[in-house]
Amino acid sequence: MIEINSKSSTPIYEQIINEIKECILKGILKPGDKLPSVRELSTMITANPNTVAKAYKELERSKTIEVIRGKGTFVAENYTPSPTDDKLEELKELMKKIVIEAHYMGLDKNYLSNLLNDIYNEF
Amino acid sequence: MIEINSKSSTPIYEQIINEIKECILKGILKPGDKLPSVRELSTMITANPNTVAKAYKELERSKTIEVIRGKGTFVAENYTPSPTDDKLEELKELMKKIVIEAHYMGLDKNYLSNLLNDIYNEF
Amino acid sequence: MIEINSKSSTPIYEQIINEIKECILKGILKPGDKLPSVRELSTMITANPNTVAKAYKELERSKTIEVIRGKGTFVAENYTPSPTDDKLEELKELMKKIVIEAHYMGLDKNYLSNLLNDIYNEF
Amino acid sequence: MIEINSKSSTPIYEQIINEIKECILKGILKPGDKLPSVRELSTMITANPNTVAKAYKELERSKTIEVIRGKGTFVAENYTPSPTDDKLEELKELMKKIVIEAHYMGLDKNYLSNLLNDIYNEF
DNA sequence: GTGGTCTAGACCACA
DNA sequence: GTGGTCTAGACCACA
Incomplete structure (x- = not known):
């Protein structure tokens, strides 16, 4: 589902962000859906866990996903910030x-x- | 004419490239026009000559501008490469x-x- | 493996390019092989890292080598562009x-x- | 007869050297033939006189041409130095x-x- | 640890 | 005066 091109000039963490956002837009991922854990995703795409963690952090900051302690990471309810x-x-x-x-x-x-x-x- | 935003995340040399291409598109710079010398532009925008040189080099590679040895740098004749x-x-x-x-x-x-x-x- | 002649009139960065291409042709370097890092090679040949970086950049542009972010530089798969x-x-x-x-x-x-x-x- | 490409990456003075040597090889210029003066040639090809002078100096050094004081510059007698x-x-x-x-x-x-x-x- | 960007400054070839 | 090469060294993003 998520495909990374390690040779691309766009950083891997950004590729992860883009792909996840794309999945949400296409409806492949719906609000409330559970995302793979950092470790899971990092092994799935053979990337460094730090890299995946960075992507998740950024997605959390933009309120695209939500972390629920002890339960995992989930696609957030639709949230459209007013554009600055x-x-x-x-x-x-x-x-x-x-x-x-x-x-x-x-x-x-x-x-x-x-x-x-x-x-x-x-x- | 060329304005650099030192706080932007896009590198200065890339901003230079973009601004020059924009000037050409808008007709502010026309084929054959002389660009400021590396040193001139670098003092104009208070950047290092190397940074400006890097931008010029890249523009030369893409055939947007042409260097005439010892004379300076000029806007190239319109050149539209077939898109790869x-x-x-x-x-x-x-x-x-x-x-x-x-x-x-x-x-x-x-x-x-x-x-x-x-x-x-x-x- | 890579030897630089500091007295030669051909710039150091160009010598590096030539020597690496030669190594690839001779099979000393094969597709997928890791090249020494910019810093490593620069100390090996006692040149400035910037100079080595310039050579690597040019080799990357010609698709002779590939950079994988944070991992290093590698010999690219054989690639022969149609001659212009x-x-x-x-x-x-x-x-x-x-x-x-x-x-x-x-x-x-x-x-x-x-x-x-x-x-x-x-x- | 002599054509200069001011945009080429080979320096103009080198282009002049090459073109003259080529003319001699092709027999267009023969031993003893008079070459245009530095001033003449520089206006012919719209180049800086210093540039032409530099080319002539180099050709003289390699014994390809000879300067005779007050008379002008001439193609030298065939002279093939033993290769170093x-x-x-x-x-x-x-x-x-x-x-x-x-x-x-x-x-x-x-x-x-x-x-x-x-x-x-x-x- | 990897390469990328940028500064500061020297020296050179060329016109 | 023009751009090209190179050094030395700082700081950063990325993995």
Whole structure:
């Protein structure tokens, strides 16, 4: 379910975060579902436990998952924080970067519009 | 023209790359235009010459700018490499990340569509 | 294994690149083999870590080696990019230069043919 | 006759040297022929006079051309110095580099043999 | 322990 | 004056 590319330039802990968030969005993981323990997941994907722990910490901080002492880690109830200006700015910067990169590959607005649609259809 | 945010998590050399590419896209910098020398730009943005040199080197590698020995650095003629599968995959991953982040802030597809439009209008 | 000639006019980082590629060709280094870390190699050849890092970076760019985050640097699986026109032109220019230089030392075509054979036999 | 690529990574003064040597090899320039003056050549190829002067100096040092005071610069009588060990080693290194680069583009010994032949046929 | 980023500063080749 | 190479050394993210 969760696949890590150890050669990718995105850090493993970030890949874990992204994949888990994707699973939740796709409904593969639902609110209340139990996540594998840090040890379990780290052996599943042959990663360092510290790395998995870091990913879980970050997911907990963003209220995506919840740790219940002695019971384990669970997908949190749907929680959508109101977007801060910082976060919005960050999002815009990312989109800007995509537009610039796309342009430098000869891809136009239409291409990106379609890409956006495709991704939403995947979910 | 080029502004660096030293608090940002994106490395300075990458910020330089992005800003220059943006200037070219907006037409502020045109093919053949001379860029400030490594030393000039480094004092302008109070960064180390090596950092600026690194950014220029990368821009040269991607054929965005050209170095003429002993004369300086210039914006290259428009050059759009055919997009490789790797690059397209990277673009898709980036867009996916945006969609996920947006969703977790309670922003929907419409919001991102508009954001995309806005950015294109800026250029 | 890797020997640097500090008096040579070819930059140290380039010598490192050449020597590593040679080792791979000769089979001294095989795909998947771990390379010495940047720090290790830099002390081995008494060069600055930055210089070694530069060589490794370039080798990574050409997909000769791969970096696995936090684990180290490894020889990549055999990868032969289709030769671009630019690269072929460069190769031809280099060979032309050899022919001219050889001529000016009184060496003829036969000598270069034999030299070419000898080098292939070394590998 | 002499064409300079100001964007090439080989220095202009070296390009001049190579082109002149090539002309001599091809017989376009014969022993005793007068070369354009430093000023003439520098305006012809729109280069800095210092750059042309440097090329001429080097050609003079290698006895490829001769300066006769007050008369000008001339192609020297055929002169083939006995190859020094240093020079031979350099030649071998260059050829080695070609072999390695060629290998990394998937080109074999045959390709290089043919390339060598082609270049000799050009002359 | 691994590589990545950045600074400060020297020296050099080139035009 | 231009960029390229290299050293020395700090600090950081990642695993």
